[in-house]
Each structure stands twice: as C-alpha cells, then as structure tokens.
Amino acid sequence: MDAFPLASDADSRTAHERCAAASFGAATGVRSIVADSWRRCAASEVRPDGSRLPPLRSDLEELDARRYAHPLHGVLPLIRDLLGTGAADDGHVFAVADTDGTLLWVEGDTPTLGRAEGMRFAVGAVWSEQQAGTNAPGTALELGRPVQIVTGEHYSAAAHAWSCAAAPVHDPGTGRLLGVIDLSGGAGIATPPALAAVRGAALAAEAELARIPRLHAGNVVRLRALGRDRVLLEYAGQVHRLSPRHSEIVLVLALAGRGVSGDRLAVDLSEREVPASTLRAELTRLRAVLGPDLLGSRPYALLHPVRGDYTEVGELLAEGRVGEALTRYPGPLLPCSEAPVVVEHRRCLEQQLRGAVLGSGDTGLLRRWVDASWGADDLTAWAALTRVLPGGSPQRAAAASRARALDVGTGVPPQPGRHAAWLQRSRS
Structure with missing residues (x-):
C-alpha cells in the first residue's frame, strides 16, 4: 500500500517544487510509488520543468505497421466500447500504448485531444518513464500493475494540468506484458472509478484475447x-x-x-x-x-x-x-x-x-458509411439514413437533400474503376 492517499493538486505541486529544488534526491510528502518514480526519473534525461517533451516517432510507415501487427489491435473495438464513449462524453481521452510506452492509439473528446497534443500525448509519442517522466501509462509499465497519477505527481511540469489512470494488459496464455490502457483528462480522472474503469478494461481485453483463436505470431x-x-x-x-x-x-x-x-x-x-x-x-x-x-x-x-x-x-x-x-x-x-x-x-x-x-437500420452505422469517401455518393444509403432519422430534424433534412441531389444513375455503390480516384481524394 502507498504511504499517502491521492494528493490534492496544491499539495502535489508543492511537493514537486520542493523536491525539484533538491534534485529529487529525497522525495518526501508524496506517495511511495511517486517518490520512487521521481528518483528513477531524476537519473534519466527528463526535465522536471517540462521544457523537454516526449520524443515522437517519425517513421509513420513503421508505426502504422506496428499498430496493425500489435496483439491489442484485435481487441481495440472492445476497449472503445468500454472507454471510448465515456471518455468523449466526459472530456477525457483514452490511449493504448506498447510495452516501450509508444502511444499506438489516442482517442476521445476532440478538444481534449487537441490539448493533449500540446504536451505531445499523441499517437507515436513515447510515454515511458525514461522519456516522459512519472505518468500513469509509463509507471504502470514500469511496475506491471495499475497506477493512478494526479496533477503535480507527474515528474514533468508539462503534465501538471492532467490526471491519468492506467493498467497493464498481459497475454492470458503466457503472462507476457502486451501494453497498457490509459485514461487521461482533468479532475474526473483523479477518482477511484477512473482507476476501476481502466482495470476493468484491461481484464476484459485479456479475457477477449483468451477467447480469440490466435495463430502462432512468429509463423504468420x-x-x-x-x-x-x-x-x-x-x-x-x-x-x-x-x-x-x-x-x-x-x-x-x-x-x-x-x-x-x-x-x-x-x-x-x-x-x-x-x-x-x-x-x-x-x-x-x-x-x-x-x-x-x-x-x-x-x-x-x-x-x-x-x-x-x-x-x-x-x-x-x-x-x-x-x-x-x-x-x-x-x-x-x-x-x-x-x-x-x-x-x-x-x-x-x-x-x-x-x-x-x-x-x-442503425443511424450511426449509416452515417459513418455515407461520411466515408467510398459511400459519399451512395444514394441508397443516403435514402436509408433519411428514413431512420427523426422526422423534422435538421439532420434528416440534410440527408434528404443529399439524396435528392444524387442522380439516380450515379447514386450507386462505387465501382472498381472509381477506386483510384477515391484513393487520390483520400490522400488530399
């Protein structure tokens, strides 16, 4: 057990300032996991004043392949179901990171995502303790157990406006560490339910991995x-x-x-x-x-x-x-x-x-289909969306207008010859 409960914002920042002045040689007044982490971070190149942000992987092709091949890619829809909607509604973001702390997916509330990018909490950034200092995903990976870090408990001052909770995910067959699931945001994350949510998501992900028949990774x-x-x-x-x-x-x-x-x-x-x-x-x-x-x-x-x-x-x-x-x-x-x-x-x-x-007949699925490049001219889909939207709503009027604007002869699913044009549009 930690020697201290979760600290208040003011107390944690005061402790951070006091310990930074002493180069974190004797971290006091904070929970033991935070004190231990601060001492580890003091030996790394992370700057406690927040002047050095975590590195960002620049090879997008390699990162793209890494995300696709990652074991947690297969359970990402489940994680979205458990954390994604709540994060977006509550002004938070959720993230999934690899074992080295590289953020593979970061999703949630759009304004919060923009603020998170300001401290480089974005896809491709490395949030290990060695690169980002004390933080929930990095420290959870370091300790191999769920962790909650609030405001001034972060080693880097760049993250002092944030709180986060994270839990590691292990291979159910071998026990090997696969990555970590994180929730980040404001005061709502500095609560027991937030830690319980990421714990539950990690357990659910492990259960789903055990259920999915998998081929031997090295032979596929x-x-x-x-x-x-x-x-x-x-x-x-x-x-x-x-x-x-x-x-x-x-x-x-x-x-x-x-x-x-x-x-x-x-x-x-x-x-x-x-x-x-x-x-x-x-x-x-x-x-x-x-x-x-x-x-x-x-x-x-x-x-x-x-x-x-x-x-x-x-x-x-x-x-x-x-x-x-x-x-x-x-x-x-x-x-x-x-x-x-x-x-x-x-x-x-x-x-x-x-x-x-x-x-x-699902409104959300139909909307996602017609919003995609390949479904934008699908007259049948626009008509189906019009039927399921509430009568008199602006969305229904817009869908009906789009359906009327599509010529019957061209309002069909994209044909093979149109895929090159679709790909070119998708890159612009």
Whole structure:
C-alpha cells in the first residue's frame, strides 16, 4: 500500500517544487510509488520543468505497421466500447500504448485531444518513464500493475494540468506484458472509478484475447491491403512495403490459399497476356525481398499462414459485428489494382459490408458509411439514413437533400474503376 492517499493538486505541486529544488534526491510528502518514480526519473534525461517533451516517432510507415501487427489491435473495438464513449462524453481521452510506452492509439473528446497534443500525448509519442517522466501509462509499465497519477505527481511540469489512470494488459496464455490502457483528462480522472474503469478494461481485453483463436505470431504472414495502393507485409518482425505489382502477386497468392501455377497466376493478375518471362522475373525479385522461406515455387505459394485485414473484416461480418467491421475497414481492397481476382474480392467484401450496414437500420452505422469517401455518393444509403432519422430534424433534412441531389444513375455503390480516384481524394 502507498504511504499517502491521492494528493490534492496544491499539495502535489508543492511537493514537486520542493523536491525539484533538491534534485529529487529525497522525495518526501508524496506517495511511495511517486517518490520512487521521481528518483528513477531524476537519473534519466527528463526535465522536471517540462521544457523537454516526449520524443515522437517519425517513421509513420513503421508505426502504422506496428499498430496493425500489435496483439491489442484485435481487441481495440472492445476497449472503445468500454472507454471510448465515456471518455468523449466526459472530456477525457483514452490511449493504448506498447510495452516501450509508444502511444499506438489516442482517442476521445476532440478538444481534449487537441490539448493533449500540446504536451505531445499523441499517437507515436513515447510515454515511458525514461522519456516522459512519472505518468500513469509509463509507471504502470514500469511496475506491471495499475497506477493512478494526479496533477503535480507527474515528474514533468508539462503534465501538471492532467490526471491519468492506467493498467497493464498481459497475454492470458503466457503472462507476457502486451501494453497498457490509459485514461487521461482533468479532475474526473483523479477518482477511484477512473482507476476501476481502466482495470476493468484491461481484464476484459485479456479475457477477449483468451477467447480469440490466435495463430502462432512468429509463423504468420500479416497483410494490410485495405485502403492502400501498396500492401504492407509483416513477417518475423520485419515489415515490407511492397511495390504495386508485388502487392498484387502476394495478395493473389494469399487469396488463393494454396499453390498456383505460373499460367494460373498470370490469368489472375491481368486480363491481358503476361509473358512467362516477365512473371518469372517479377517473382524472382519478390523472392529476393521476402526470402525463399516465405515464397515457394512449383507451384507458387506463400509458405506460412496468412492473416489479412480484409480477412478480419469478413470474419466480423460473419459474426454479425457490423460496427466493428466498419471500424476495421479503412477503404477498398488494394483500390488501384485491376487484377481480376483482386477486383472480384474487393467488390465482394464491399458489397457484404454495405449490405450489412444498410440492413442494420442503425443511424450511426449509416452515417459513418455515407461520411466515408467510398459511400459519399451512395444514394441508397443516403435514402436509408433519411428514413431512420427523426422526422423534422435538421439532420434528416440534410440527408434528404443529399439524396435528392444524387442522380439516380450515379447514386450507386462505387465501382472498381472509381477506386483510384477515391484513393487520390483520400490522400488530399
């Protein structure tokens, strides 16, 4: 047990000023976990005056791949359900961090997110104790247990206007630390219910991880191909951003689920004839990138199990979890590709998702669909949204106006030929 209860704002700041003057050699007047943390931080490069903010990872491609491959990515919808709505309503934010303190997701109240970015509490920032000083996610990772840090208990003065509560998440099978869940905000976080909320979310995440059948992480090829012009392939700790042609080849092999001949692969890749020598040259270059342990020949095949983001969306739809499927869908499957097999799977997945959204009759899901680039011109979806909105509401009038503005001939789901334009709009 800590020697002191949670301190008041004034008391904690007074203790911080007194201990900073003594270079934190003898941290007194604060809880033992805070005193111990301050002493650890004093030996690091963190500045207690807040003049040095946590570092921000600049390699967005690597960070993107890291988020997708992280074990907690699969339970993020559950965490959103437990903490996201409450955080947004109460003016707080929630975050999920990796074992080194890197913030992988930060979501919640929009104005609060803006203020949090001012002290670099944002996706990609590293909030370990060594980089950010005493703080709930960093100290929870350091101690391996739930932690609550309020105002002046933060080592860095840049965070003295904030309170936070965090709890670590462990692999239910091995006990290995996976990351940490955090709630940050104002005075409402300096309360027992806030700590209980993150504890409950961490336990729920561990229970969900135990329920989800998982493949052996070191033996799985992970593909990210939704809403992207190039596939991100993660295997054995390495991330490859493939060329457009290699992206098509890998995706075709993954969708086939078995080995294919060179002739079959050529047909799946293009409606035009692909010379055998050209295809062999591309596969040789691809094997040089991936290695012979991953790409086999005679027949051509990926030699390890594949897990794709498109697969996860399909599984969620099969389970009736439409909202989670829509959350996991950042856009069409490899939208610039014209490979026949890719086009067919792209169309099939989009039609399944669209049909589930339309069939749900859920106002929120319909709104999310039409607000997305690929659903902006979907006349049927706008009409469905008009029907479920309350009569006489401004939102219903706006939806009805949009539906009327769409020409019947163009108010259809996006067609394959329009995906390149959609991708270009999404980048602007």
